[in-house]
Amino acid sequence: MPRGEVSVPVRDDEFILAAARRQGLELPSLCEQGWCITCAVELLEGEVDQSASRRFYQDDREAGFALICTGMPRSNLRLRPGATEKMRAFRISRRLPVPRGTGLRGAVRGNLSPYASPSKGGELERE
Amino acid sequence: MLADTAKPHAQGRVPHGDLTQRVGVEQISARGVDVDTLIEKLVDAAGAEFTTYYYYTILRMYLAGEEDYKEICEDARLEDRAHFELITPRIYELGGTIPYDIRTLADRAGCPDAYLPGSSNGQHAMANPRDIVTNASAAQILEVLLEAERCAIRTWSEVCDLTFGKDPRTYDMAMRILNEEVEHEAWFIELLSKERDGVSRPSGHFRRGAPGDAPYSKNHGFYNP
Numbered sequence: 001m002p003r004g005e006v007s008v009p010v011r012d013d014e015f016i017l018a019a020a021r022r023q024g025l026e027l028p029s030l031c032e033q034g035w036c037i038t039c040a041v042e043l044l045e046g047e048v049d050q051s052a053s054r055r056f057y058q059d060d061r062e063a064g065f066a067l068i069c070t071g072m073p074r075s076n077l078r079l080r081p082g083a084t085e086k087m088r089a090f091r092i093s094r095r096l097p098v099p100r101g102t103g104l105r106g107a108v109r110g111n112l113s114p115y116a117s118p119s120k121g122g123e124l125e126r127e
Numbered sequence: 128m129l130a131d132t133a134k135p136h137a138q139g140r141v142p143h144g145d146l147t148q149r150v151g152v153e154q155i156s157a158r159g160v161d162v163d164t165l166i167e168k169l170v171d172a173a174g175a176e177f178t179t180y181y182y183y184t185i186l187r188m189y190l191a192g193e194e195d196y197k198e199i200c201e202d203a204r205l206e207d208r209a210h211f212e213l214i215t216p217r218i219y220e221l222g223g224t225i226p227y228d229i230r231t232l233a234d235r236a237g238c239p240d241a242y243l244p245g246s247s248n249g250q251h252a253m254a255n256p257r258d259i260v261t262n263a264s265a266a267q268i269l270e271v272l273l274e275a276e277r278c279a280i281r282t283w284s285e286v287c288d289l290t291f292g293k294d295p296r297t298y299d300m301a302m303r304i305l306n307e308e309v310e311h312e313a314w315f316i317e318l319l320s321k322e323r324d325g326v327s328r329p330s331g332h333f334r335r336g337a338p339g340d341a342p343y344s345k346n347h348g349f350y351n352p
């Protein structure tokens with residue numbers, strides 16, 4: 001997970017996660033189909049097209065979450081990765097379907113996960 | 128000191144006769160596993176295997192006329208059911224439970240529902256019992272099967288990472304399941320590659336003895352001439 005702010009150029013027709021990987025950033029993901037919320041981010045600014053996500057609700061959008069594995073930019077974006085637990089808690093509070101165990105954080109004490117801590121947020125610029 | 132105790136493992140933190148705790152859980156927790164989180168992951172994974180079994184039943188039916196694809200899909204289908212059967216008792220051993228409502232289990236599945244292409248993500252209106260989807264191609268179905276296996280590989284790889292060296296029992300189960308999921312991916316790569324692209328990408332697949340033999344997750348001997 002990156003530390004500090006990182007700027008990543010993303011094409012209109014490209015998933016944000018794929019663009020991040022192109023830049024050498026390793027962000028959490030699992031199903032890669034917009035379902036398991038492992039890749040959940042907080043959308044601080046901008047708009048994301050989630051039409052390719054297998055399970056994404058209007059409630060999620062209104063609460064400011066995005067799933068970057070299958071999200072494409074529709075504007076310049078500012079994102080904060082590592083929002084899996086927040087999004088899960090939100091879904092549970094709204095009685096929306098959500099896995100309870102996806103995301104590595106907390107599963108092993110003395111966390112060996114490469115996804116150990118969230119960044120402060122990364123700007124993403126449309127190409 | 129261990130040398131001072133004749134039988135050092137005869138007692139530990141769990142009091143004699145205490146049924147509210149499990150040494151099998153206490154030991155893995157002492158080695159660094161957050162057991163509650165592990166249970167949640169295993170329930171999500173069990174949900175994914177169970178829903179996969181259900182959806183592969185449909186996908187297999189709609190590989191109509193493709194007898195070779197059907198047989199391989201059937202192998203994967205029954206093996207994924209075997210994965211559910213293998214991991215579910217472990218959830219209970221760890222002190223957990225699977226959800227009491229099957230809909231909750233399905234909602235929690237860590238991998239997407241493997242809907243039949245052309246079924247409007249499972250919402251195809253069934254005005255009568257014979258209202259079947261007629262436009263799902265073999266290539267489309269194989270791609271759904273492939274991506275389902277890939278999600279399973281990522282899921283069980285994660286469980287292996289979490290349990291390796293800390294929880295031998297869960298690791299052994301997860302490793303067995305992962306072995307078969309890797310095989311499943313290779314099969315569907317081979318089939319889709321030929322069906323859609325006309326390109327050979329061999330999987331190394333040899334026929335299972337009978338459909339669903341599950342050589343890793345059912346403890347049968349596997350093909351090794």
